[in-house]
Amino acid sequence: MRLTPGPGRDVDLDTVDLFDLDLYTSGDPHPVWDVMRAKAPLHRQVLADGREFWSVTRYEDVCRVLGDHREFTSERGTVVTHLGEDDVAAGKLLTSTDPPRHTEVRRPVGSKLTARAVRSWEDSIRRSIVRFLEPALDGDTFDLAERALLLPAIVTGPLLGIPEKDWEELVELTAMVTAPSDPHFQQGSEAATLAISHHELVTYVTDWVKRRRASGGGDDSLLDHLMSVRPGGAPLTDEEIALDGYSILLGANVTTPHTVAGTVQALIERPEQFEKAQADPSLIPNLVEEGLRWSSAACNFMRYAVDDVSIGGGTIPARGAVVAWIGSANRDASQFPDPHTFDITRANAKRQVAFGFGPHFCIGAPLARLTLRVFFEELLQRFASIDLAGEPQHLRSYFIAGMTHLPIVAQKRHTP
Amino acid sequence: MESLPQVHRRGGQDEASERQVAPSGEPVSLAQEISALWGEHFTGREVGSEDDFFALGGNSLIGIKIIERVSQKYGVQLSVRDFYLAQTPTRVAELIEQGRAAT
Numbered sequence: 001m002r003l004t005p006g007p008g009r010d011v012d013l014d015t016v017d018l019f020d021l022d023l024y025t026s027g028d029p030h031p032v033w034d035v036m037r038a039k040a041p042l043h044r045q046v047l048a049d050g051r052e053f054w055s056v057t058r059y060e061d062v063c064r065v066l067g068d069h070r071e072f073t074s075e076r077g078t079v080v081t082h083l084g085e086d087d088v089a090a091g092k093l094l095t096s097t098d099p100p101r102h103t104e105v106r107r108p109v110g111s112k113l114t115a116r117a118v119r120s121w122e123d124s125i126r127r128s129i130v131r132f133l134e135p136a137l138d139g140d141t142f143d144l145a146e147r148a149l150l151l152p153a154i155v156t157g158p159l160l161g162i163p164e165k166d167w168e169e170l171v172e173l174t175a176m177v178t179a180p181s182d183p184h185f186q187q188g189s190e191a192a193t194l195a196i197s198h199h200e201l202v203t204y205v206t207d208w209v210k211r212r213r214a215s216g217g218g219d220d221s222l223l224d225h226l227m228s229v230r231p232g233g234a235p236l237t238d239e240e241i242a243l244d245g246y247s248i249l250l251g252a253n254v255t256t257p258h259t260v261a262g263t264v265q266a267l268i269e270r271p272e273q274f275e276k277a278q279a280d281p282s283l284i285p286n287l288v289e290e291g292l293r294w295s296s297a298a299c300n301f302m303r304y305a306v307d308d309v310s311i312g313g314g315t316i317p318a319r320g321a322v323v324a325w326i327g328s329a330n331r332d333a334s335q336f337p338d339p340h341t342f343d344i345t346r347a348n349a350k351r352q353v354a355f356g357f358g359p360h361f362c363i364g365a366p367l368a369r370l371t372l373r374v375f376f377e378e379l380l381q382r383f384a385s386i387d388l389a390g391e392p393q394h395l396r397s398y399f400i401a402g403m404t405h406l407p408i409v410a411q412k413r414h415t416p
Numbered sequence: 417m418e419s420l421p422q423v424h425r426r427g428g429q430d431e432a433s434e435r436q437v438a439p440s441g442e443p444v445s446l447a448q449e450i451s452a453l454w455g456e457h458f459t460g461r462e463v464g465s466e467d468d469f470f471a472l473g474g475n476s477l478i479g480i481k482i483i484e485r486v487s488q489k490y491g492v493q494l495s496v497r498d499f500y501l502a503q504t505p506t507r508v509a510e511l512i513e514q515g516r517a518a519t
Contacts, residue, residue, distance in 0.1 A: 085473075085475075088475050088477050089477070187497060187500075187501065188500065188501045188503075189470070191470040192470070192500040192501055192503070194476075195470070195474070195475060195476045195479055195500045196476075196496055196497050196500045196501075198475070198476035199476040199479050199480055199496050199500070200496055202476065202477075202480065203480065203496070
């Protein structure tokens with residue numbers, strides 16, 4: 001989807017289709033969300049097949065829906081591609097589990113992903129990123145969006161405990177999960193694409209666990225950690241390990257590349273921001289926060305209302321599906337003045353909700369922040385300038401806001 | 417991804433011994449056997465040999481169990497992609513036949 005919105009236009013909220021994939025591939029959702037925040041902060045849509053969902057688009061409402069599990073449960077599924085089908089992994093997959101079980105499992109799993117815990121990985125992450133960026137300085141066109149799909153794998157593979165030979169396939173499978181209708185990734189139908197990718201990923205982790213059990217001994221990796229945690233005094237079941245392992249693979253792979261591409265595109269379009277960051281590298285952490293806000297790679301998450309609930313000036317009935325549009329919340333002018341201006345010095349950029357909000361706040365956020373900071377430190381130090389070398393192409397997905405192609409040409413920086 | 421299913425045979429397994437006989441006295445086709453096998457995983461639903469896996473409410477957790485059962489019962493390891501792209505008991509039966517023929 002376009003990250004810099006085009007001119008405002010008339011939007012008919014009665015007929016707007018938020019699940020129209022063309023809106024994200026070639027259209028412009030921001031002007032639609034702008035009107036929704038202003039005129040219909042609670043919006044209901046009925047799909048052609050009869051399924052219905054409510055949308056919240058304001059910052060405050062998005063935080064409430066994501067943050068309050070008593071009113072809005074995760075146990076019936078949280079991903080819009082499964083709207084209307086109760087989650088088969090409810091209560092077993094951490095992202096589809098409410099507190100208190102959620103808290104009990106999340107704490108030990110997250111202990112390996114805190115900012116302090118990931119700090120020891122900085123040097124190895126930096127080496128991987130330097131290697132990743134090298135070919136971009138050959139003078140040839142470098143498709144950043146396509147290449148970046150492999151970046152999380154390169155960076156986090158060793159941390160997760162997954163050998164390099166498997167990464168390419170895993171990256172393809174995770175891309176299939178997030179954009180089952182994108183022609184780059186689709187196999188057969190959307191349903192088949194989702195089933196194939198879920199099946200292969202869950203089986204991958206299951207086989208990984210079997211091999212580890214057979215060989216004995218740990219390697220201190222994150223998957224290994226999943227096998228050893230004892231939330232509530234008992235280890236995770238093999239099914240829970242497989243599902244959470246799948247979920248961590250997915251979270252690692254599918255969002256960071258799009259944040260990288262979206263932020264670089266914003267800098268290409270605004271050379272003065274690029275120069276500002278280059279002149280003062282201490283701005284980079286804030287550049288990362290603004291890039292997260294700007295690109296909002298996880299476009300939305302879903303919850304189900306537990307009981308009738310009043311929000312956004314209306315009522316969602318009990319058991320109704322509600323989509324919290326993160327991409328819209330991050331452009332809410334009541335929180336972010338001039339929200340469609342990309343500004344690396346924005347004072348409260350850190351209040352962005354690209355990682356979600358509340359109990360399900362992204363477990364990998366510290367690792368993502370570290371990776372993005374190092375990425376932009378190295379990029380700004382090595383690149384004198386970046387130009388667009390072709391049309392960017394957007395991901396065909398209403399779940400993940402991203403790019404499939406961003407061809408760039410970079411000039412080497414000659415530092416004294 | 418491999419396109420041909422892999423076959424592993426257990427000792428003494430005979431294809432004919434897998435054949436069952438329907439109440440009508442007609443031999444049950446492999447497609448009907450597969451329909452019945454699917455039926456065990458879609459509780460309370462009669463599955464026909466041309467029914468669509470996803471229309472029945474199929475998902476990957478059910479697919480994992482069915483592929484596992486096919487492997488145990490027929491000694492054919494179906495490719496995950498082929499299974500979900502086949503989508504009906506009839507076409508899954510064809511995959512099993514192909515898997516057997518390939519040995």
